[in-house]
Amino acid sequence: MSGILKWILVLGVIYQATNLSAEAQTKYNIVFYNVENLFDTWDDPLTSDEEYTPQNERHWTRERFENKIKMIYKTLITAGNGQFPDIIGLAEVENLWVIEQLIAKTPLSKVPYGIIHKESPDPRGIDVALLYRKDRVKPIDFEHIHVSSDRKNSFKTRDILHFTAEVGSEQIHFFVNHWPSRSGGYIETKEKRDITARILRNCIDSLLVNKTPENILIMGDFNATPTEKCFTTILKALPYPGNNNPSYLINLSSLWTKQAEGTIRNGGQWEVFDQMICSSNLLSNKALHIDIEQSGICNFDFLLEPDPTFLGKKPFRTYLGPKYHGGISDHLPVKVCISAKQ
Numbered sequence: 001m002s003g004i005l006k007w008i009l010v011l012g013v014i015y016q017a018t019n020l021s022a023e024a025q026t027k028y029n030i031v032f033y034n035v036e037n038l039f040d041t042w043d044d045p046l047t048s049d050e051e052y053t054p055q056n057e058r059h060w061t062r063e064r065f066e067n068k069i070k071m072i073y074k075t076l077i078t079a080g081n082g083q084f085p086d087i088i089g090l091a092e093v094e095n096l097w098v099i100e101q102l103i104a105k106t107p108l109s110k111v112p113y114g115i116i117h118k119e120s121p122d123p124r125g126i127d128v129a130l131l132y133r134k135d136r137v138k139p140i141d142f143e144h145i146h147v148s149s150d151r152k153n154s155f156k157t158r159d160i161l162h163f164t165a166e167v168g169s170e171q172i173h174f175f176v177n178h179w180p181s182r183s184g185g186y187i188e189t190k191e192k193r194d195i196t197a198r199i200l201r202n203c204i205d206s207l208l209v210n211k212t213p214e215n216i217l218i219m220g221d222f223n224a225t226p227t228e229k230c231f232t233t234i235l236k237a238l239p240y241p242g243n244n245n246p247s248y249l250i251n252l253s254s255l256w257t258k259q260a261e262g263t264i265r266n267g268g269q270w271e272v273f274d275q276m277i278c279s280s281n282l283l284s285n286k287a288l289h290i291d292i293e294q295s296g297i298c299n300f301d302f303l304l305e306p307d308p309t310f311l312g313k314k315p316f317r318t319y320l321g322p323k324y325h326g327g328i329s330d331h332l333p334v335k336v337c338i339s340a341k342q
Contacts, residue, residue: 025339027291028136028167029080031298032089032219033333034178034274035072036318037126038102039094041065047125049094057322066105068318069098071302071328073106079298079335084111086167088131089219091158091178095119099129111135116163118144121156128161128176128220138166145203147196155180155192160200168340170215170288173207175200177220179230190230193223197230204235208247215288216279218249221331223273226254237277240292250283252276252295252336261297263332268310272297274334287341294337303332 039052041062052060076085093099096117103113108131117129132139145160161176177200180192200218207214218237224230231237231251239254253275256262262270274297282290305327307314316327 026168026342027294028086028338028340029083029335030087030089030174030217030219030276030338031076031079031085031333031335032091032176032221032274032276033072033075033079034091034221034329034331035068036092036329036331038068038072038090038092038098039065039125040098044094044125048123049125052094058319059324064318064324065098065101067326068328069102069105072102073108075298075300075303075328075333076108078300079333084108084133085131085335086133086136087165087174088113089161089174089176090129090131091176091221092126093117093129094125094127099131103131114139116142116161118159118161120144120159121146122158123156126158126178128158128178130161130163130174130176132163132165140164140166140171145199147199149192149195157192157196160196160203162203167338168288168342170285170340172215172217172282172288172338175203175216175218175220177218177222179220179222179224181223189223193228193230194234197234201235204249205247211246213246213281213285214279215282215285216249217282217290217336218277219275219334221274225271225273226251226257226275231277235277241283242280244280246280248280249277250280252278252290252292253334255292256297261299263297263334264330265307265310265314268307268312274331276334276336278336282338289339291337291339295335298333298335303328 043050043053054061112134113131114134120127142163147157157180158178163174179196182189237249237251242250253272257272263274304313305316315330317330
């Protein structure tokens with residue numbers, strides 16, 4: 001065999017190996033973002049949304065709405081490292097129309113996004129939703145899990161969205177959450193979050209009933225920090241790296257608290273309300289696993305502004321009280337990157 005032919009064969013093997021390696025390491029970006037009151041501009045008589053109308057004190061107009069969705073798009077594309085994210089979990093969207101506008105009126109329209117959304121019982125009319133790239137993610141099933149209490153102090157809140165899809169060669173369960181807020185006091189609202197955690201845990205247990213490894217990714221604005229009882233005891237979500245018990249979940253967000261980061265700022269203190277929680281299988285599964293180094297809080301400069309009261313920086317909000325401020329959200333988005341074999 002001639003020397004030239006040998007080199008051709010060697011280069012062919014290297015090229016083939018490189019292609020196989022690239023195929024085995026296809027990256028999927030998953031982003032969650034509480035977009036803070038993404039309302040349309042007309043009054044829905046069935047919900048308490050009248051403050052977000054042109055006539056009300058906030059003077060919420062179509063121009064302000066379109067400016068907000070453009071900035072949300074900029075945030076999402078930056079979180080995807082210049083690429084359109086494969087899965088987008090959203091909180092505080094009013095209805096299907098505002099999500100459709102987010103896609104239609106921005107470059108998100110360049111890729112085929114599917115939308116999973118349902119009107120929830122929330123009194124203000126805000127919901128959770130999920131967008132997925134139909135060219136890269138294969139949907140299998142979805143459900144909206146109603147959150148309620150049998151006790152006298154019943155309450156209305158957002159549903160939990162459960163979306164099952166094929167990513168790469170494997171199935172993964174996504175859960176999008178927006179748990180009851182602390183409005184009214186932390187102690188007074190704590191039980192609502194505990195109830196919501198219990199309902200979500202029951203869903204997780206139903207997936208693990210056969211004691212087989214499952215790929216589970218839970219995202220959301222939980223209005224609670226990773227070390228609270230609703231996570232560690234009820235949801236059984238332990239700080240990263242967790243343990244080897246497959247029935248327990250692993251809270252990746254605990255990494256961010258150690259780095260003194262946060263997704264929302266209250267009284268000058270950063271707190272991690274927006275979180276990513278996974279099953280242990282998503283950290284050990286060679287066919288589908290989370291890349292820890294490429295996951296975290298998206299604290300881009302354009303999402304922040306100086307905090308004149310407490311110093312440092314804070315999220316750049318759309319409103320400060322009733323006054324229009326021109327920003328995006330009081331929350332920062334979070335993301336995980338998943339590597340998958342095809």
